[in-house]
Each structure stands twice: as structure tokens, then as C-alpha cells.
Amino acid sequence: MTANTVISCKNVWKIFGNNPEAYLSKMPDGHSFDDIRKDGYIAGVKDVSIEVSRGEMLVIMGLSGSGKSTLVRCFSRLHDITGGTIEVEGQDIMSLSEKELIDLRRNKMGMVFQSFGLLPHRTVLDNVAFPLEMRGQDKHERRARALEVVKLVGLEGREDYFPRELSGGQQQRVGIARSLAIEPDIWFLDEPFSALDPLIRREMQDEFLRLQELLGKTIVFITHDFDEALRLADRIAIMKDGAVEQCDTPDQIVLNPATEYVRKFTEEIDKARVVHAGVLAKADLKATGDPVDAKASVQDLARLLVQDKRKTIPVARDGAVIGGMDRAEALEILLEAG
Amino acid sequence: MADVTDSYRPDRMAGFSRTQWAQVLVGVAVVLTVLQYTGLLPAAFHRLPEELVPNFAGWLDAIFNFVKDDLGLLALTRLLTEGLQWLLDVTANLLFGKRRWPNIGPIPWTAVAAVAGVVGYYLGGWRMALLGAGTFIWTALIGQWTIAMETMSVLVVAAPLAFFIGLGFGILAWRKPWVNRAIKPVLSVLQTLPFFTYLLPAVIFFKVGPTAGAVATTIYAIPPMILMTTLGLQKVSPEVVEAGNMSGCTRWQLLRHVYLPSARTEILVGVNQVIMLCLAMVVLTAFIGMPGLGAKLLAMMGSFKLGRSFEIGITIVLLAVMLDRMSKAWVVKQPEHFEKGTPWWKKHFMLLLGVGLFLFFVLLSQFVPEAQALGRRQNFSQGKELDNLIKGFLNIDVVKATTGFLRAFVNVQILIPFRNFMLSIPTPAFILLVIAFALWLGGKKQAVYAGVFFSLVALSGWWDRSVITLYSVISAVVIAMMIGLPLGIVAARTEKWSKRILLVCDTAQTFPSFVYLIPAIMLFGITDIAVIFSILIFAMVPLTRYTIEGLRTVPVEMTEAADMAGATRMQKLWKVQLPLALPTMAVGFNQAIMFAFFMVIIAAFIGTQDLGQELQRTLAGTDMGKNFVLGICVALMALTFDLTILKWASDQKKKLGLGD
The missing domain is CATH 1.10.3720.10 (MetI-like)
Known part of the structure; x- marks a missing residue:
């Protein structure tokens, strides 16, 4: 674990059922999800080891029931884990006392929920100020801070509305504002846009990216929507039956799926949109001429790839050439998509 | 298909279905009855002989006496009585001018009616305002103000008491599964226990009069409040709770700021039920000599004064409908925001209006005696005339x-x-019939309960x-x-x-x-x-x-x-x-x-x-x-x-x- 690691979990298990600790300690190695279910237990999280570094956006995705929400709730100890260790900022969260845990949540963590989780009897402003109120902040201070965040999420002028007077998108803005009020270092988002209709979802994703640009938090984001994951993620973890099937950058997941399940999952994806020049660049390939930007996707380069006659094209990151891209390989990806 | 046979198997006992067993039981019962009619059944099978009846009453008396005197429970309850008595005296003074501290009552009827009107308007618009004010105006005009206020003075103490006790137990039952398990059967017995059973212990432990009435009323109204509280807290959406946890709530903050407000609807439904049960019970406390609407009604019906009974009946019904509608309107009332820059007085307009009208009528009654109280001859009671009308109709x-x-x-x-x-x-035949009924409709467990329960009744x-x-x-x-x-x-x-x-x-x-x-x-x-x-x-x-x-x-x-x-x-x-x-x-x-x-x-x-x-x-x-x-x-x-x-x-x- 490096100093840059914010969340580190090792061999984490979360089993639901009667006295799961005893069950886990006796369970033979290599018991599958279905084996466990036959014994009358549900493996919410199954032997997961994963690290999240500072400023990174990790997207956890999977179908419903795959354990992604459970895993995130283990990170914030909304669920007590059955086995393994989770360290947040180097601190084993299972060893925290109730008071220490509350302190951690009051100062370091924020969370956004799928169905918003707003308090119906409080106004927008009071909902946003709620975490501040809980930690006993002075009334004027918390009002000022809440107004600031409400403005940040674009709800200025609606401070006195009650949640039921707002649309779904607006309600989630309140949820986001509330989670940001305490200026958390770690930001959990549990399918924040799933309950919204597609147009609003797109708008909220843009908004979210804008906020992230501004704030640069460490983020764990859950979704079941691959497009959303691709738009947002630095790294994607794909879960199935409580276990992580693969955790890697979007490019790698598309190019080198680790398991059959991930391959099927990514089959329908337009790879040209996901794979970037930077990934295809190999340092040992020398090329001449104008370089392309490492951040450009294969699709962005489509015209150039077709018209350019060079065998290898140089790729540059921040002005410095990092290697060459095999044009045929890139073309292959582009054609596969068509 | 496997499912069907599986779910039906437990119903079969010794190869017979539930219905067949029920038929057998009925058959035995019929035989016993026929024997009784032909005079062949020994008397001991018809009714349990007197000497076999255990002296339950005597044992219970002994237990009660032990608890009451030897354990000193009576001393404790009499102590509680003091506190309750003090509260009841305060409300009695305020509502109908009983000469006790704080000695400022009675509140003029016009002021009460005006406040009821404003509260009604706030909760449900003009119609509710009319109902609120109208009920009290009717009560005053018909000449039943004092007795109605006697009833209300107990209600306003008993209902909040039942609310808080019920809320407390409800929270406890929700937090601790064992409390829930212990409380459930007690509640179902309490809810089927006839109200007379509440009255006597109340009288014995809490003196005759308003105190005993208030205690019986409170106890009677607690069970639904417990149930609604538990239900409401269980229904709070898990995400809201998680949001509370992630906001760093302590347990107390979570309960106070997240659970209770989110369970508002169910808790208010509980409040509605508390109020209605309190009213129903407070009227019945007439049977232990509590003055008020119930006592008057009891007396009027006893002397067959139908007209006056009818009028009191209407007052009770109006009060009931008003309290019910208003508390239900409160359940569905949702908070609404004010436009930015609304002045302070506009935000609290209803509160100011209520207080203003109240003060106005209190002042007015200093100068106009009719606004304070209507005298004996000033009311519009038509008791005699109605009496004649009804009796004429029946004739x-x-x-x-x-x-x-x-x-x-x-x-x-x-x-x-x-x-x-x-x-x-014959008693055994009767019990068999009831068991057969329970077996046929319910199942084995219900049949056992039926058998035990009715045997106890026989004993x-x-x-x-x-x-x-x-x-x-x-x-x-x-x-x-x-x-x-x-x-x-x-x-x-x-x-x-x-x-x-x-x-x-x-x-x-x-x-x-x-x-x-x-x-x-x-x-x-x-x-x-x-x-x-x-x-x-x-x-x-x-x-x-x-x-x-x-x-x-x-x-x-x-x-x-x-x-x-x-x-x-x-x-x-x-x-x-x-x-x-x-x-x-x-x-x-x-x-x-x-x-x-x-x-x-x-x-x-x-x-x-x-x-x-x-x-x-x-x-x-x-x-x-x-x-x-x-x-x-x-x-x-x-x-x-x-x-x-x-x-x-x-x-x-x-x-x-x-x-x-």
C-alpha cells in the first residue's frame, strides 16, 4: 500500500445469514456463490481485494444483485464485513469505535443514494445542512456553507423548497449537495442517476464531471450502465455474484477482457470510442511526422487513420512523444466497431 | 406439482384432511347434544359441576390484594394520582372554571370556538373551519358547554399521555425484538378486553372520578399508538437511514432527526386513533361516575328522556367527527415553502390570527357576558319538544x-x-363445535387455541x-x-x-x-x-x-x-x-x-x-x-x-x- 492509497481492502467477505462469521470460518476454500446459497447464506461480497488511490474515480459496475452496493456499504461500514480487512487512510475501519466511526463519516466521507434518501420534512437548505448540524456546527456557519453548496449544484433560489416540490433531477442535486457539504475526501455515489430519465441523466453526468473537475475527490461510483461507466471512469471494476471479475482501465477491459463474463459484457461496446491512442502506443515503435494526442480515442482519429499512409504514427502526451501506434492495429479496432 | 403436495401435507393429520377432522368433531358434538335431549347424558357432561369450578376470582383477588397492599403498589398509584390530579385540575380550571390553580378559567366559549375555527382552516380550509367552530358553537348554544368541557378536560390530558407512552413503547418494541415479542400478545388481549375491565382497576388504584377516568382512558388508547409507531419506524426507507448514518448521526440524532420525522404519517395516524379511542372511552367512564357528556347521556337515557339524549348524542358525534377529520387532515398536510422574502408575519399568519382572535374574545367576554358563557335560560335546547316528537312518532x-x-x-x-x-x-359439545370451526377455517394451531380458550371459559x-x-x-x-x-x-x-x-x-x-x-x-x-x-x-x-x-x-x-x-x-x-x-x-x-x-x-x-x-x-x-x-x-x-x-x-x- 502506497501513501497514495485511500481505500484498501484485502480479501473482504460479506455474508448474509445466521451467524455468518462462524460459517465463513468453517467454509471450505473455493466454495462458489451457489454452494454458499445452498447452505442458506448469501455472499454479498466474495473475497474482494481492491485499492482506490487519491483523486481516482473507480466505477464499480455489474448487474443488480452482483454485490456492488454491498461492497460500497462495506467501505463506509454501513455494513460490518464478515471477513478480511478494509483500511481507509491507513486506518482499519472495523476496529473503529462508534464515536470514531461517526467522526470519520462527519469529516471524511460523503455518499449519494439512488433514491436520494432526502429527509421529507426538511427544506433543501436544511437537508444540505443536515450533516453539518449533526456535527454541531454553528447555525450561521452551516447556513453559509449550505448556501454555497446549493449554489454549486445549481439550485440557487430553491433553498426553501421541500423535497417533494422538486423534480427527480433536482432532488438528486440536493443529495449531491448534502454529500459535499462537509467537504469530504472520499465520495461514494450509489447509482446516483439510475432513477432519472435518460435526458436528465446525461445532463447530470455532465454536471458531475464539472464538479469533479472542480473538486478532484476520491470517488467510488456505482452504476449498472456501461456507457455511464465509460464516460466517467479512471478504472472500472466489474462484479458478478459478489466477486470482482476484473478491475482495470476502460481501454484494457475492452481490449483484454479477463473472463468470459467480462467479454460478453463488453461485446456490444463500440471499442473505437473507448480505446485511446495512449494505450495503443508502444515505446519501442519509432515513427516520424505529426504526432496524435494520447487522449484521443480511435474514433476521434478515424479520418486520419484511413487517410494517413504511415505504418506507425507517433503518439504524444503533453507534447512529448511517448511511442508509436501501429496504424493497422488501430484500423482493426475501428473496423470491428463498424 | 411438488409444491402443491408439499404445502398440503402438514394439513393432513393421521391421513384425514382438516375438513374431515372438523366433520368428525361436529359429529361427536351432535351425538352429545342428542344424548342430552334424550336425557341420557349425565349432568356432569352438560355443565361443569359447581364444585369443579376453580376459584379464579378468589385467587385473582388474593393476587391483587398482595400487589396492592403488600407490594405497596397502591401507595405508588396514589402518588401518581397526585400528579395526574394536578394536571386534571389545571385543565378543569381552564376549560370549565373549576376552582383550582391557576384560577384563570374558564376560557370563554367564543374564544375556544374561534381557535378551533382557525386550526380547522389551517388544516383543511373553509369546510374544516366551519366544522371546528360550528361544533363548539352548537355545544354552547344547546346548553351543554360545561359537561362537554368536563369531558374535554380529561381528553386533553389522557390523549397526550397515551401518545407519549405509546410512542415510547413503540420505539422500544422496534429497537428490541424481545420487547416486541413480549408486547404483541399483551396488546392483542388488551384490544379485545372489554372496557369495563379497564375501569375497575382504575377505580381501585386511582380513586373514583376524573383521575380514574383519565387512567382508564389512557390505557385504553395506548395499544394502537404502539403498533403504529413500530410500523412507521419499520417502514422508514433504508436509504434515508443510511443517509443519516453517512451524515454522522449518533443513535439519538438518528432517532430524533431521521426516524421519527420520516415515520410522521404513521405516527399521526396513531395520534388520530389515540384521540378517537380516548373520546370513545372518556364517554364510557360515565359508568364509574365520571361527570361529563357520558354521565349526562347515561342519566337521560336511564330516565328515558329521548330528546335530551338525542341532543347529547349529536354533540358527541360532532366532537368525534371534528376531532377525527382534523387529525386526519393533519396526517396528509405536507409542509410548503414560502416565496423568498415573505415577511415574518405572513409566514406565521395563522398562528397570529389564532392568538389574536383568542385574545379578542377573552377581552370581549369581559364586557359581554354572553361571550363568556350562556346561562341556563339562554340556550336553545329543544329537549322537551324533541321528546314529544319522538314519542309521538313511535306512537x-x-x-x-x-x-x-x-x-x-x-x-x-x-x-x-x-x-x-x-x-x-352440552358444554363439551359446544367446545368441540368451536374447535371444529377453528380447525376448518384456521388450522391446527387455531384449533388448539380455540380449545384452550373455551375450556378456560367453561372453567x-x-x-x-x-x-x-x-x-x-x-x-x-x-x-x-x-x-x-x-x-x-x-x-x-x-x-x-x-x-x-x-x-x-x-x-x-x-x-x-x-x-x-x-x-x-x-x-x-x-x-x-x-x-x-x-x-x-x-x-x-x-x-x-x-x-x-x-x-x-x-x-x-x-x-x-x-x-x-x-x-x-x-x-x-x-x-x-x-x-x-x-x-x-x-x-x-x-x-x-x-x-x-x-x-x-x-x-x-x-x-x-x-x-x-x-x-x-x-x-x-x-x-x-x-x-x-x-x-x-x-x-x-x-x-x-x-x-x-x-x-x-x-x-x-x-x-x-x-x-x-
Whole structure:
């Protein structure tokens, strides 16, 4: 674990059922999800080891029931884990006392929920100020801070509305504002846009990216929507039956799926949109001429790839050439998509 | 297919199905009865011999005396009495000017009416304002202000008390599963225990008068508050709770700021029920000498002053409807924001208006005595005239003939023979019949309960009176079904009539049960028929209501499918709607029986020979043991039906896939 690691979990298990600790300690190695279910237990999280570094956006995705929400709730100890260790900022969260845990949540963590989780009897402003109120902040201070965040999420002028007077998108803005009020270092988002209709979802994703640009938090984001994951993620973890099937950058997941399940999952994806020049660049390939930007996707380069006659094209990151891209390989990806 | 055999297997005992076992039991019962009729049955099999009846009452008395005197509970309750007495004195002074601290009352009736109007407007607009103010204006004008305020002064103490105690226990039951498990059976017994059983301990432990009344009222109103609180807290969405946790709530903050506000709706429904039960009970405390509307009504009915009884009945009904509608309006009232920059006084306009009007009328009454209180000769009571009118109406030949016929025919030809028949069934045969019923409808567990419960009743030594109680309940519920079911079925045909009848039922359900005695006595005088009649109208309400609700909630696709299959109206009703509505209707049937058990005890006031009358007698003395034995007899019989019918309804719902 490096100093840059914010969340580190090792061999984490979360089993639901009667006295799961005893069950886990006796369970033979290599018991599958279905084996466990036959014994009358549900493996919410199954032997997961994963690290999240500072400023990174990790997207956890999977179908419903795959354990992604459970895993995130283990990170914030909304669920007590059955086995393994989770360290947040180097601190084993299972060893925290109730008071220490509350302190951690009051100062370091924020969370956004799928169905918003707003308090119906409080106004927008009071909902946003709620975490501040809980930690006993002075009334004027918390009002000022809440107004600031409400403005940040674009709800200025609606401070006195009650949640039921707002649309779904607006309600989630309140949820986001509330989670940001305490200026958390770690930001959990549990399918924040799933309950919204597609147009609003797109708008909220843009908004979210804008906020992230501004704030640069460490983020764990859950979704079941691959497009959303691709738009947002630095790294994607794909879960199935409580276990992580693969955790890697979007490019790698598309190019080198680790398991059959991930391959099927990514089959329908337009790879040209996901794979970037930077990934295809190999340092040992020398090329001449104008370089392309490492951040450009294969699709962005489509015209150039077709018209350019060079065998290898140089790729540059921040002005410095990092290697060459095999044009045929890139073309292959582009054609596969068509 | 495997599923079907699996779920049916537990129902088979020694190779017979539940129905077959029930038939065997009925067969044995019939044989026993026939033997009784032919005189072959030994007397000990007909009724439990006196010497075998355990002295439950004596034992209970001994326990009570031990708890009361030796454990010093009496000293404790008398201490509590002091505090409660002080509170009641305060409200009594404020509302009707009892000479006690703070010696500033009584509040003028005009001020009370004005505040009720403003509260009504705030909660539900003009109509509610009219209802609020109108109720109090009527009460004052009809000359019942003081007695109504005597009743209200107990209510305003008992209801908040019941609310807080219920809320506390509700939270506890939700937090600690073992409390929940311990409390559940106690609650179901408490809810079936006849109110007379609450009254006597209250009198013994808390002095006669308002204090005992307040205690009995409070205890009576607690159970639904506990249930609603627990229900509400369990229903809070897990995400809201998680949001609270992630906001760094401590346990107390989570309860105070997240759970309780989110369970607002259920808690307020609990408040509504607390208020309505308090009102129902506070009227009944007349039986232990609590002054107020109930006592006046009791006295007026006793001396057959129908006009005045009628007027008091209207006051009680108006109060009930007002309290019910207002508390229900509070349930659905949602907070609304004010536009930015709304001045302070505008945000609190209603509060200011209420306070302003209150002060205005208090001041006004310093100069205008009529605004303070209406004197004896100033009211508009038409008691005498109404009396004559009613008695005149009853004396019209046609009316007289009808009621006379009902009295003579229904009573002599049907009811009395039925009663005698029920009494002639040997005790063991009767118990077997009840077990058979419970087995057939409910299942093994219910049959065991039925057997144990009714055997206990037989052992109590009050078998004959219990059977008469049961007879009143059964006859009233059967007649109520004959009227209520067709009424519900017809009303359910159209949206418009469903709404109307449901409104009537809703309103009627808020009336304190005591009120139902008034028309019964008016029509039939003090007779058996009047008893049955009052139970019957009381029990008809839930029957009609659940029939309509059951039929109206049959999914549209199903009735449409029946229409497309070419079903006639009758076929649709019998083959589709009724079978699907039956589980819901069963709930109504169950409630009708519970209501009937409740009413039969009150109707004892008219003079019956059942448990109710004996119960009422115990109130005169300090016969606590006997009082409890009688009360528990009623509760046991009621519980048997409750357990069995509700089990059937939920089984049926599961079978039809309608969910719970």
C-alpha cells in the first residue's frame, strides 16, 4: 500500500445469514456463490481485494444483485464485513469505535443514494445542512456553507423548497449537495442517476464531471450502465455474484477482457470510442511526422487513420512523444466497431 | 406439482384432511347434544359441576390484594394520582372554571370556538373551519358547554399521555425484538378486553372520578399508538437511514432527526386513533361516575328522556367527527415553502390570527357576558319538544305495529328459541363445535387455541352467561350480514355510491359506541331487541365497508376478462368478484365480530343477562377478581374468532397471490 492509497481492502467477505462469521470460518476454500446459497447464506461480497488511490474515480459496475452496493456499504461500514480487512487512510475501519466511526463519516466521507434518501420534512437548505448540524456546527456557519453548496449544484433560489416540490433531477442535486457539504475526501455515489430519465441523466453526468473537475475527490461510483461507466471512469471494476471479475482501465477491459463474463459484457461496446491512442502506443515503435494526442480515442482519429499512409504514427502526451501506434492495429479496432 | 403436495401435507393429520377432522368433531358434538335431549347424558357432561369450578376470582383477588397492599403498589398509584390530579385540575380550571390553580378559567366559549375555527382552516380550509367552530358553537348554544368541557378536560390530558407512552413503547418494541415479542400478545388481549375491565382497576388504584377516568382512558388508547409507531419506524426507507448514518448521526440524532420525522404519517395516524379511542372511552367512564357528556347521556337515557339524549348524542358525534377529520387532515398536510422574502408575519399568519382572535374574545367576554358563557335560560335546547316528537312518532300506529311485530315475532319466534337452543348444547359439545370451526377455517394451531380458550371459559364458572353473550354477538352479526353485505355489493357497483357509503361508514366508525344505544332505545325501548339492534348497526359498519373495499379493489383486468368471457353480471359477481374480495371481506367480518363483542358489553346497560351485566355489577363494588374473570372470558371468546378468521384471510390472500 502506497501513501497514495485511500481505500484498501484485502480479501473482504460479506455474508448474509445466521451467524455468518462462524460459517465463513468453517467454509471450505473455493466454495462458489451457489454452494454458499445452498447452505442458506448469501455472499454479498466474495473475497474482494481492491485499492482506490487519491483523486481516482473507480466505477464499480455489474448487474443488480452482483454485490456492488454491498461492497460500497462495506467501505463506509454501513455494513460490518464478515471477513478480511478494509483500511481507509491507513486506518482499519472495523476496529473503529462508534464515536470514531461517526467522526470519520462527519469529516471524511460523503455518499449519494439512488433514491436520494432526502429527509421529507426538511427544506433543501436544511437537508444540505443536515450533516453539518449533526456535527454541531454553528447555525450561521452551516447556513453559509449550505448556501454555497446549493449554489454549486445549481439550485440557487430553491433553498426553501421541500423535497417533494422538486423534480427527480433536482432532488438528486440536493443529495449531491448534502454529500459535499462537509467537504469530504472520499465520495461514494450509489447509482446516483439510475432513477432519472435518460435526458436528465446525461445532463447530470455532465454536471458531475464539472464538479469533479472542480473538486478532484476520491470517488467510488456505482452504476449498472456501461456507457455511464465509460464516460466517467479512471478504472472500472466489474462484479458478478459478489466477486470482482476484473478491475482495470476502460481501454484494457475492452481490449483484454479477463473472463468470459467480462467479454460478453463488453461485446456490444463500440471499442473505437473507448480505446485511446495512449494505450495503443508502444515505446519501442519509432515513427516520424505529426504526432496524435494520447487522449484521443480511435474514433476521434478515424479520418486520419484511413487517410494517413504511415505504418506507425507517433503518439504524444503533453507534447512529448511517448511511442508509436501501429496504424493497422488501430484500423482493426475501428473496423470491428463498424 | 411438488409444491402443491408439499404445502398440503402438514394439513393432513393421521391421513384425514382438516375438513374431515372438523366433520368428525361436529359429529361427536351432535351425538352429545342428542344424548342430552334424550336425557341420557349425565349432568356432569352438560355443565361443569359447581364444585369443579376453580376459584379464579378468589385467587385473582388474593393476587391483587398482595400487589396492592403488600407490594405497596397502591401507595405508588396514589402518588401518581397526585400528579395526574394536578394536571386534571389545571385543565378543569381552564376549560370549565373549576376552582383550582391557576384560577384563570374558564376560557370563554367564543374564544375556544374561534381557535378551533382557525386550526380547522389551517388544516383543511373553509369546510374544516366551519366544522371546528360550528361544533363548539352548537355545544354552547344547546346548553351543554360545561359537561362537554368536563369531558374535554380529561381528553386533553389522557390523549397526550397515551401518545407519549405509546410512542415510547413503540420505539422500544422496534429497537428490541424481545420487547416486541413480549408486547404483541399483551396488546392483542388488551384490544379485545372489554372496557369495563379497564375501569375497575382504575377505580381501585386511582380513586373514583376524573383521575380514574383519565387512567382508564389512557390505557385504553395506548395499544394502537404502539403498533403504529413500530410500523412507521419499520417502514422508514433504508436509504434515508443510511443517509443519516453517512451524515454522522449518533443513535439519538438518528432517532430524533431521521426516524421519527420520516415515520410522521404513521405516527399521526396513531395520534388520530389515540384521540378517537380516548373520546370513545372518556364517554364510557360515565359508568364509574365520571361527570361529563357520558354521565349526562347515561342519566337521560336511564330516565328515558329521548330528546335530551338525542341532543347529547349529536354533540358527541360532532366532537368525534371534528376531532377525527382534523387529525386526519393533519396526517396528509405536507409542509410548503414560502416565496423568498415573505415577511415574518405572513409566514406565521395563522398562528397570529389564532392568538389574536383568542385574545379578542377573552377581552370581549369581559364586557359581554354572553361571550363568556350562556346561562341556563339562554340556550336553545329543544329537549322537551324533541321528546314529544319522538314519542309521538313511535306512537303512530304503523310504526308501533312494526316495532311491536319485530319485538314479538323476531324475539319470540327466532331469537329466544335460538338462545335456548344454544344454552341446551352440552358444554363439551359446544367446545368441540368451536374447535371444529377453528380447525376448518384456521388450522391446527387455531384449533388448539380455540380449545384452550373455551375450556378456560367453561372453567370460569360463567358458562351460561358467556353463551348468552355469544348468542347476542352471533345473532347480531348474522342479521348485520344480511343487511350489510347486499348493501355493500350494490354500492360497490358504481364509483359514486361506493364513495358515499364509504363516507357514511367512515363517519359512523368515529362515533363513540355509546351513541349507538340512542336509536336502539328510541325504537325498541329497553328490550333484548334493542340490544341486538344496537350491536347490529355497530357491526354493520365494518361489514359494509370491507365488502365495498374488497369488491372495488378487484383488479380491473380480471373483471374485464370476465366481461370478455361473456359473463353476466351475476356470474361476474359470483365467479370473479366475490371470491377475490372474500379475504378482505373476512377482515370486515372479523371486525364486525370484535365490534359486536365490544358493544354487547355496553348494551348491558339496557339490561341483559350476559357477561356485560355481571361486569357492570362488579363496578359497584370492589370485586376485582370477578371483574377480571368476566373480562377475560369475553377477551378469550373474541380472540378465538380473531385468530381463526384472520388466519383464514391471510391464507386465502396468499393462495390468491394477493400478498399480505
